[in-house]
Amino acid sequence: MIYLLIVNVSLIISFVLYKLIFRRLTFFQWNRIYLIGMSIFSLLAPVGIFIELPKTELISKHLVKIDLGTYVDIGIGSSIEQPLFFLDIIVKIYWIGVILACLFLMVRISYLFRVLRSSPDHLSFSFFNRIVIGRLTYNKENIAWHEQIHTEQGHSYDLLLIEILKIFNWFNPVVYFLQREIRFQHEYIVDEICSADKVAYAEMLVAHALRTDQLVFSQEFSNHSFLKLRIRMLFKDKSNPRQRLLYVTVLPMLLLITLSTLVFNTSRAKGMVLAVESGVKQVATFDHQTYPPKQTKRIHIQSNEQSDTMPFDQVEVKPVPERGMQSFMIWVGNNFQFPKQAVEHDVSGMIEVNFIIEIDGSLSHIKVKKDLGYGTKEATLKLMERAKRWKPALVGGKPVRVAYTLPIRLNLAK
Template sequence: MITYLLKSGLLLAVFYIVYKILLENEKMFHFNRIYLLASIVFSLTIPLQLFSLGSVFSNGNQKIQLNQIMIVTSKAVLDKINYSQILIYFLAVVYGVVTTILVVRFIRNLFSFYFRMKKSKVEIVKGGKVVLTKEKVLPHSFWNIIFINQEDFENDMIPEELIVHEKAHLKQKHTVDILFVEVLKIVFWFNPLYLLYEKAIKLNHEFLADEAVNKKFGEVRNYQNLLLDFVSHKNTLPLASNLNYLITKKRLLMMAKEKSPIRMILKVGSVTTVYVLLLFVFNTEVIAQSSINAKNQNDYKISYDTTSVKEPQFPGGIEKFYMFVGQNFKMPTEFAKQKMEGKIFMEFMVEKDGSLSEFKIVKDLGYGVGDEAVRVLKLSPKWIPATENGKPVRVTYNLPITIQAPK
């Protein structure tokens, strides 16, 4: 999980940097909207390795290097493991509490629109549903509804440009983008990159709505002045598309900026290249490492450096395989008497039917340690075999085992 989060975060950062450098200042708002949303989706899915490019370069039998299994009897390691488990439980509780608080806040914000609509006057204005609220707020929209201050509306103080601006938000379904990011912010609240994406997406929404207004009225200068007149209003809602969201110099300048088709084509090409490269780099077969610990049947402490491998798979995962080895490994008596320690290297084949074969002791310590490792591997249940292009293939595993006799 940690490896997945790190990869996902790295992809989010790379895509965001590319956006800031190449796209943010370009007048290609529809493409930018797609890019920002696609970047989030890619960052969440690519690390899952739903498919792999590694088979393109395979040449028959593949070989996978496993990290070591360490069989020791150190009490210090046991104490360390207990602390690690306590830390994991503590972090899980913190995550659950924070996530629960964020979910409650999110639901409360959603229901706030419903309650405001129930206690306010609703009218149909030019084919759109408008809720007239008593709160002094700027025009804003959510889902398929525009919220406007009742007093300002009845006194004709709401310019038509502002209504068109909010209708553009509704027509282009900007609320869906906001809700999507809000949900991700709840799940991944510890990742500040989602805040940056939310800010970029909302600002791009304003660019799109401003563009719709200027296309209809064609009076950029008047519209800019109109926005500046409303900039002092600060009462907004977090899930709504708000008129005054980041009324900055950049947004005002963007309205009058000219498009450059050649530059846009070059930047789209550059962005596409980045996507392809990242897809290739992150979706080839990558080894991810973690650590677990357990005891075998002889009460020897076993510290595992595990490897998460997609193909093939031991029933229950590679961690279960390491536990299987540890639980079945019996320290040879003579080796224990000598109070020795060292590392052996084993090699075995996972066949097309999932059975293990071709056991080989690459490096032994003597005293029957290598033979004991072979005996344990022969006890292994069948694995889920590796596949290439839908067909089972044989895969060789290299397994180092560090053994420390009790002292």
């Protein structure tokens, strides 16, 4: 989710820069390189956030290996209806859109191949290394030259990249505008090469457009929707060569995004990313207010003084650390103080700590149910007492107390 967000924000910023600065320039090849380059950069730049960069320092400290989970009530003979979360709906809608986009692309490619096997009357286009010239088309040599330039410059590869980009970013309208602009630049590039006589070339475009149909996912010689812009660009005065320096303005943005990737490639930043995702996952759009009666086998702690504590599996909204469970895991791993005796004896195993999550999110009644000895119990209590407040559990929109069992797996073996 975070990856898609970063990719699409980068695409939007890149396209806005293109519309404001570069689109009016007649450096068509440079515009093509910018649009394709920024599309690829937008896809690759966020990847660095999720890749562990090699560390140059030698770390001699034993790191804790953590396996966090929850020991909750286990139903016997009946199931609990689970709440429907907002993120689950969004994810399902997203993948349905991806599947539909794939099917739509397959249909268009299938139609294109049918046209390739036929002999169209007036339709002329190129698709990768394949060139089709309509049987009844005039000026076949000029049109063939036009399409040959498309194939030599690999314009179909650009369109294929954008089609793939559209599949996974179908919800972003900027992607569709981006595809249209790339097709414009393709035609401007070829028109500039082929239009020795601009008036005659423009007349040929108009004449050909009056007898052709639009074909998607290919390079058509004359497209109705592009015709006016192409003719206007033919007669437009060329941009001053010095204006190429405007493309240098992209470098600070590239540098900023690259530096941001390096900054975010830290445990703390990754914890923030995971916290955002965990926070979104906790937004429930629908919860069942009642649960069927059932017998349960409980392994969390309850006592007379904790009679108002709800079972973990019967709350509508589960408790969660403020920045999400994954972020909490990172915090535990970074802050667990290993007792000297535990390190000397290479202690490994599971520690179980029980506590109550109060209605204000604070942790109380912290007890170590199972420890490994050698001071691990005291270290665990000291750690959990420093833990920040959680988001409390909710029932009927009101916070409730919940008992929680947290297993922490230590691995101090050398």
